Amino acid sequence: MKRVGIVGGGQLARMLAMAGRRLGIRCEVLDPAERPCAASVARHLRGDFDDLQALDHLVEDCSVATFDFENVAVGPLAHLSQRMPVRPPPKALAVAQDRLEEKRFISELNIPVADFLAIDRREDLDAAVDRLGLPCLIKTRRFGYDGKGQWKLRERADCDAVWNALQGTPAIAEAWVPFKRELSLIVVRDARADHRLYPLTENHHVEGILCYSLAPAAADDALRLEAERLAFRLADALDYVGVLAIELFEMDGHLMVNEIAPRVHNSGHWTIEGAHCSQFENHLRAVTDLPLGDASARGYTLMLNVVGQWPQREALLACAGVNIHDYEKSAREGRKIGHLTVCADSVEELALRSRALLTAAGRPALWENLQPRIKALQGQR
Amino acid sequence: MKRVGIVGGGQLARMLAMAGRRLGIRCEVLDPAERPCAASVARHLRGDFDDLQALDHLVEDCSVATFDFENVAVGPLAHLSQRMPVRPPPKALAVAQDRLEEKRFISELNIPVADFLAIDRREDLDAAVDRLGLPCLIKTRRFGYDGKGQWKLRERADCDAVWNALQGTPAIAEAWVPFKRELSLIVVRDARADHRLYPLTENHHVEGILCYSLAPAAADDALRLEAERLAFRLADALDYVGVLAIELFEMDGHLMVNEIAPRVHNSGHWTIEGAHCSQFENHLRAVTDLPLGDASARGYTLMLNVVGQWPQREALLACAGVNIHDYEKSAREGRKIGHLTVCADSVEELALRSRALLTAAGRPALWENLQPRIKALQGQR
Numbered sequence: 036m037k038r039v040g041i042v043g044g045g046q047l048a049r050m051l052a053m054a055g056r057r058l059g060i061r062c063e064v065l066d067p068a069e070r071p072c073a074a075s076v077a078r079h080l081r082g083d084f085d086d087l088q089a090l091d092h093l094v095e096d097c098s099v100a101t102f103d104f105e106n107v108a109v110g111p112l113a114h115l116s117q118r119m120p121v122r123p124p125p126k127a128l129a130v131a132q133d134r135l136e137e138k139r140f141i142s143e144l145n146i147p148v149a150d151f152l153a154i155d156r157r158e159d160l161d162a163a164v165d166r167l168g169l170p171c172l173i174k175t176r177r178f179g180y181d182g183k184g185q186w187k188l189r190e191r192a193d194c195d196a197v198w199n200a201l202q203g204t205p206a207i208a209e210a211w212v213p214f215k216r217e218l219s220l221i222v223v224r225d226a227r228a229d230h231r232l233y234p235l236t237e238n239h240h241v242e243g244i245l246c247y248s249l250a251p252a253a254a255d256d257a258l259r260l261e262a263e264r265l266a267f268r269l270a271d272a273l274d275y276v277g278v279l280a281i282e283l284f285e286m287d288g289h290l291m292v293n294e295i296a297p298r299v300h301n302s303g304h305w306t307i308e309g310a311h312c313s314q315f316e317n318h319l320r321a322v323t324d325l326p327l328g329d330a331s332a333r334g335y336t337l338m339l340n341v342v343g344q345w346p347q348r349e350a351l352l353a354c355a356g357v358n359i360h361d362y363e364k365s366a367r368e369g370r371k372i373g374h375l376t377v378c379a380d381s382v383e384e385l386a387l388r389s390r391a392l393l394t395a396a397g398r399p400a401l402w403e404n405l406q407p408r409i410k411a412l413q414g415q416r
Numbered sequence: 417m418k419r420v421g422i423v424g425g426g427q428l429a430r431m432l433a434m435a436g437r438r439l440g441i442r443c444e445v446l447d448p449a450e451r452p453c454a455a456s457v458a459r460h461l462r463g464d465f466d467d468l469q470a471l472d473h474l475v476e477d478c479s480v481a482t483f484d485f486e487n488v489a490v491g492p493l494a495h496l497s498q499r500m501p502v503r504p505p506p507k508a509l510a511v512a513q514d515r516l517e518e519k520r521f522i523s524e525l526n527i528p529v530a531d532f533l534a535i536d537r538r539e540d541l542d543a544a545v546d547r548l549g550l551p552c553l554i555k556t557r558r559f560g561y562d563g564k565g566q567w568k569l570r571e572r573a574d575c576d577a578v579w580n581a582l583q584g585t586p587a588i589a590e591a592w593v594p595f596k597r598e599l600s601l602i603v604v605r606d607a608r609a610d611h612r613l614y615p616l617t618e619n620h621h622v623e624g625i626l627c628y629s630l631a632p633a634a635a636d637d638a639l640r641l642e643a644e645r646l647a648f649r650l651a652d653a654l655d656y657v658g659v660l661a662i663e664l665f666e667m668d669g670h671l672m673v674n675e676i677a678p679r680v681h682n683s684g685h686w687t688i689e690g691a692h693c694s695q696f697e698n699h700l701r702a703v704t705d706l707p708l709g710d711a712s713a714r715g716y717t718l719m720l721n722v723v724g725q726w727p728q729r730e731a732l733l734a735c736a737g738v739n740i741h742d743y744e745k746s747a748r749e750g751r752k753i754g755h756l757t758v759c760a761d762s763v764e765e766l767a768l769r770s771r772a773l774l775t776a777a778g779r780p781a782l783w784e785n786l787q788p789r790i791k792a793l794q795g796q797r
Binding site: 053056057058059075076311312320325326328329333334345348349352353355356357358359360361363373378380 | 434437438439440456457692693701706707709710714715726729730733734736737738739740741742744754759761
């Protein structure tokens, strides 16, 4: 029986471990919390992510290590990688956790990204305004997630306030991208350079947090081909093993990379019910050298995040085709504590079921946002 | 957070607990084994199934109790039911665990069963041969499963040998049924008498153990209607709450009940990937008074049991659309240690994928048995 060590024990580790249970792959999670949410389905090793002694335990117990979030320090993982395979490679983590490195890496592959500029000194902010125009975005290079560590520069006079907020943290300025849609792409690659690509997913964020995903996204062949080439180029350049998530902007029928995440991703949660083999199972298959699974979609799926607190369960379960994913985390404002999916065999059925779900989830107003996207799917067949 | 106590900690409890984890319903299993296979995903209370002290713990920890196999003694469960809801009702268990009671109960509802006769004395065997003809089946009234405790009486001269084998155990004689197909039906009913019915499933047994299930089975409207009426009548008569499995024989386009199982059932394992809401989730929904889920099929599914030992995993996972369900049980001859499913959107795809799966599983000869059944599905559209 293979055992996979996971640095981090949150919901991503939990869903990996649950996929592993079925497959006969046991997971062990390293997490400093007393009872992280993955602990109910995996062995829990309590310790900090950079605790070298704890990492030594992973080496003893497991045959391969992976991680469930990208703010793990690269140093300890690089240290670990001298003693056991660490997948994805720490290099991919290093690139993904620094917005400046990430943008440089992607643009060197001739893949479009927003214009960017390093912000190290106060005057760099003025240079950014001059070169990128207004509005533009200022983001800390590291440790940002769910919209945290980001500011929108609306006018030159905002520079002082943003500079004060940064408090000397290295940052990056990015040009404002007037995108038409936010898409994402999940690719899985194994050590033999075999790939599987999930269909393009359409995402909607609210205040920097993913609100819902719709999959497969409406897309013509040209867009799909562009996405595929871009995903394979990125994964190959990183000598990647595991699931890689790529957040994209669509503009005028072309794609631009927003950011990459070297792990299973919230915008791929729909794959548990919506694809033949989920992103979680495929990540485990890739890191343990098992053949990759079928990443094609089964019908149409809407994924809705549960943030802060749970809607009434009875109402949710009364909706046809709804699946509840409870992470067994305590309720807290702004915290992702679960997600919901609804699957359908046809676009028409997805429309009916999604609308019922949004109502049951207490989010009926989201329908206005979702409806045109579902309509676009109808138009495409 | 609701907690469900499960008497028994085998693979059925394990799959119930895994469905519960997602739903936010925690399970606690009572099992005498040191580490039953459900213990890796549920809290484990070690104790015999009739250990009154252990059952008291279930009352303290849980809001409802259920069971994962039908050979639990009715007495302790009836005792438990005075202090907390036990679902399905112990009465259903009492009926299902005694083949004589079961046959009487079903035939009193005017639902066809094989002709039968109680066997308490040696001369009853001769009476059975006289009335039921040859061959006929002799089965112990209780504790039979997977073909154990059964004999085929081929000629009158076999009576002595069977009588010796019985060693005075109360038994039943059943007429030989020259069935055309073995089918099964999974129905879920809640306390408000709401029902959901999974599509008819076609089963193939080898040496008394389920080998594979194909779902949905080819069936015309008349057969489906007959199945539906029979399932609802049985569930209602038992005032049933939870999943009830009904094993059927098809003869000349009509159905006869072989036996019922008051629990989730091996022939419903395909529902994890093959239906919108699995039998495991629907059982939990029913016993915790949550709305029932959509029991309709998603495409076509083949379920193949893994008995004794695992085929090579790499070969299995190299087949498109295959899902591995490893129960984390040690290999042992004749023991169910896992199951495989393969899903497809069309019958043609199911044929291709099933054949590949059988080959990878080291069972290529099964294709001859499966192929005509898949052909029948093609014919029906």
